[in-house]
Amino acid sequence: MNIAKNRFIIVFLLVAVYLLSPVLQGIADAQAEAAVAVTLPSGEVVQMTDAQLQSFIAQPGITFSATTPTLAAGQIAVEIPATLGGGFVVGTPSAIAAGLNATGIAIGATAATVVGVSTAAIVGAAAVAAGVIAAIAEATKGEAAVTHHH
Secondary structure, rough: HHHHHHHHHHHHHHHHHHHHHHHHHHHHHHHHOOOEEEOOOOOOOEEEEEHHHHHHHOOOOOOOEOOOOOOOOOOOOEEHHHOOOOEEEEHHHHHHHHHHHHHHHOOOOHHHHHHHHHHHHHHHHHHHHHHHHHHHHHHOOOOOOOOOOO
């Protein structure tokens, strides 16, 4: 009877390990691929996994720096949180946007959304446009419209 009981326990343990193995692996994978919040220079927050980060830094025009980088003209840096290993992703706004799109981190990202288009810039552009329209209106003030009748 002890042999039958021992066989039952061994079979039970083997079946339990077999059934729980995928569940435990899934839990481990989910923890390893947990997305972390990363803030872009524009202030927009995106979610990034370690696998996405590795793919991101392999994109054309993108470099990675473990320390605070010295940026060339036209480059920006995206700080990577310590939970993903820390460091900085460096590139032009266009290269960063293309990398975010290619890796699925931020579909639809553009250079403007990466660096941010400030409200002040939009208001300033609108003010310039209004000023040009007002100047044209003032310059043509008093000129009569000529209508030709045939």
